[in-house]
Amino acid sequence: MRIPGALALLLIAAASSAASDNVILITLDGVRIQELFSGFDPELLDRADDSGIYDPEVTRGRYWRESPEERREALMPFFWKTLAPMGVVLGNKAKGSRVTVRNQHWFSYPGYSEILTGRPQPDVESNDIVRYPHVTVLEHARRKLGLETKEVVQIGSWDGFEVAAASRDDAFFMSGAYDFVSPELATPEMDRIAGLRRRVMQLWEESSNDVLTFELARAYLREHRPRVMWLGLGQSDDWAHARRYDRLLDYLHLADELLKDLWETVQSLETHRDRTTLVLTTDHGRGVTPRDWADHDFGIEGCQDIWVAVIGPETPDFGELSDTAPVHQSDVAATILKLLGLDYRELDPEAGPPIDAAFRESAERAK
């Protein structure tokens, strides 16, 4: 059959502007490349004083295996066996793939700001709960795609996520650590979860429970079908600061189950099935020695190393990548915009570029 010229042009235009309908950004606070790519860190195996592991035999039984690949699959089976093979995972330094932060702080807010605005912001130099005037990828996407305020959403376990999410309070629906969902968007289920979240005590009062935050986000996702969503989880950082390596590993195992639940929910929704890209990353790494693993700050070697995973219809299914060009935390914003069919230069011409390896078209070009 001959395709009429005009139709052919339309088809070409459609193909070249291929995009994900939806993007969900998931951040896991302060998760090192050591655990993500290699599971239980051998450096901490026989160092009870430094690891803080309460019952070494139990933790060893749960997560110790001989090879890094077996260990990471024991720790995060869904991520490594199901999710990763459907997309790309960057940042395994041992295999020649490096992802680093460009900011000179190596703690949370500067990291989230770099992720969301596409560059280190010089004035973001503390974790104070303050909103800065920098336009983020979330509000930019909302404006360019002409979305309703409820179609872009930030839900997270720390108030810092709420202020990092946008340059203004009314940009879209944002929720701090203990907030209820605003009445016009809430359902009885969301109110119940948010109520529970206020009552479940955490190690430190700044952050709320990640399982309940996750359930709140999932209820919102089902009800309002947001096109762009940022889910910020934080307990990995809490357990590490508390120097409880056993609880950190248990937490990562739990976070893996949450990723499975999220994926299944996404696939159960007509609006999202096979049209949604998950972008997973972290705000900073941590130290690499048995003494330093719990900490992170500028100058502690290892804190600059992070990782990024992209899973969705625009992304090749290569799984873990090795020998990649250097990638930065600043490149996440442009990647999200490109996934949505937008040009990052309209957000900020100086922002980091999209991660080439996350796009099928670039992978095909490179062949």
Ligand SMILES: [Zn+2]
């Ligand atoms: Zn921290």
